[in-house]
Amino acid sequence: DSGVTQTPKHLITATGQRVTLRCSPRSGDLSVYWYQQSLDQGLQFLIQYYNGEERAKGNILERFSAQQFPDLHSELNLSSLELGDSALYFCASSVIATGELFFGEGSRLTVL
Amino acid sequence: GDSVTQMEGPVTLSEEAFLTINCTYTATGYPSLFWYVQYPGEGLQLLLKATKADDKGSNKGFEATYRKETTSFHLEKGSVQVSDSAVYFCALSPFTGGGNKLTFGTGTQLKVEL
Numbered sequence: 001d002s003g004v005t006q007t008p009k010h011l012i013t014a015t016g017q018r019v020t021l022r023c024s025p026r027s028g029d030l031s032v033y034w035y036q037q038s039l040d041q042g043l044q045f046l047i048q049y050y051n052g053e054e055r056a057k058g059n060i061l062e063r064f065s066a067q068q069f070p071d072l073h074s075e076l077n078l079s080s081l082e083l084g085d086s087a088l089y090f091c092a093s094s095v096i097a098t099g100e101l102f103f104g105e106g107s108r109l110t111v112l
Numbered sequence: 113g114d115s116v117t118q119m120e121g122p123v124t125l126s127e128e129a130f131l132t133i134n135c136t137y138t139a140t141g142y143p144s145l146f147w148y149v150q151y152p153g154e155g156l157q158l159l160l161k162a163t164k165a166d167d168k169g170s171n172k173g174f175e176a177t178y179r180k181e182t183t184s185f186h187l188e189k190g191s192v193q194v195s196d197s198a199v200y201f202c203a204l205s206p207f208t209g210g211g212n213k214l215t216f217g218t219g220t221q222l223k224v225e226l
Contacts, residue, residue: 002155002157004155033213042216042217042218043156043216043218045214045216058213090155090156100146100158100161101214103148103156103157104155106155
């Protein structure tokens, strides 16, 4: 158990819909990262937050957005969903000093 | 930009065989290097890491040495077990000691058979 909690574990929705994925980092970790894992693209970095502020941005589509709340949990919002958005979305948190990321078990999104 | 290249999988081995999974990287400066493992249905777990040149990371019988001259961080294990079957990811973090996002390789699936 990494200490990072993601909900929901599985989500099935239709094209054009909007979903929200939630992540609670490990106790004491200020930094949260979102990654997308798909068969054709591998593990892609989406976005990082540190103590409520956006710190780094990767290959995140404009239809996707994220935020980190004062209690440090984070949400990833995916809108106008397309078939190609079907993937496993991972959240990770870190102790900045070591660089090691602790991953949740992921949220599997299926868009039909 | 930073990138990590891993050997293609799947790699299929018999139990007790020697394992090598190649990893090379491209980065400016002095990145930290990591191997993560993903067991079926689970998230990624840190397997080992090295933060500077010539460092050797080791854990659970796995080893990898940070070779700056060849920009490599190959994963090795002397005797694999069926329980080692998983997907292995090489990754780098651009700052010494980490502190930023990780760039991952595409992953190498390992299958160990009896």
